[in-house]
Amino acid sequence: MNDSSALPTLPTTALADFLGREQVMDIGIRSLWAPAPKVAGPAFTVQCPPGDNLMLHAAIHRAQPGSVIVVESGDTDFALAGGNVCAVARRRGIAAFVLDGLIRDLAEVREMGFPVYARGVIPIPGGKKAVTPLGGTVRCGGVHVNGGDLVVADEEGVVVVPRGRQEEVLRDARAKAAKEAAQSLDDWAAAHRARIDAILAERGSQD
16 A cells, blocks of 8 residues: 555544554553644554563664654553654654554653654653563553554644554545535434434434
C-alpha cells in the first residue's frame, strides 16, 4: 500500500466505521496537547517492559522517516521519553509516538509540536536495561499492532488499519466520505429518520 499520504484527510471516525471496535485504541490513549495533531503513518513497533525505555530510545534511530512509533508498555510509574528524545525523533522525521505509557517534559514537546498520543505525563524517567525485538506484534491501547500497519490518530482517538486491509478500508472510507460530503443536511435527516423509523417498526414499536 503506497497511499498513506492520503490518510490524514480521512478522520478516524470514517475509518472506524469499517474497522470495528477491535482496531480502535481505548480512550486512555489521547493526544497530550491541543489542538490534537492529525497523524498517519506506518507503525514501527516497540516493546518496553514496565520501568524501562531502552528500546524506544533505540527505535528513534532505526525507524524510517514517516513512521509512527507504537510502544507496548502499560507502565504508569515511569516516563518512556522526554523532550530531547521527542526532539531527535522529530528531527529524524518520525511522524509521532503512540505510547501505552507516559512521557515527561510535556511543555517542551508541546512547544516543538511533536505529536504524542499516550496515557499521560510523569516527571521521572525509566531505566535502560531491557533489550527486546523491534518490529514485532505489540499490544497498545488494547489493539494488536504489527510493523507496517497504518496508524491514524486525531482528536477522536487512534485507529489501526491492518496492513492487509489498507486498500479495502481506504477505498470504502473514501467512498462513504464523498457520499456524505455531497449530501445536504436535509437529505441526511430524511434518510436518517426513515432508517430509524424502519428499525423501530421492525422491532414492534407502535409510535
